[in-house]
Amino acid sequence: MEILTNSPSWVELMQSCIDSEDIDKRVEMLERINRLLPKENMINLPSFITNDYIDKALYLLEERLLHLA
8 A cells, every 4th residue: 555655646646636627537537546546445436426526535535545554
């Protein structure tokens, strides 16, 4: 997990997802971020994803990573 949390590409991807306004790109980035996590820390993504859900999911992922570090 240490490699994942210290990876600049992961941090940049998270920030890009937060900064993006394009919902399709945000969904793609969230899915990519989720795939980078170990299976036990992944979140279950619904088939219909809104901007609000992405914001909440990013917050949840950030919290999980802070507890693992």
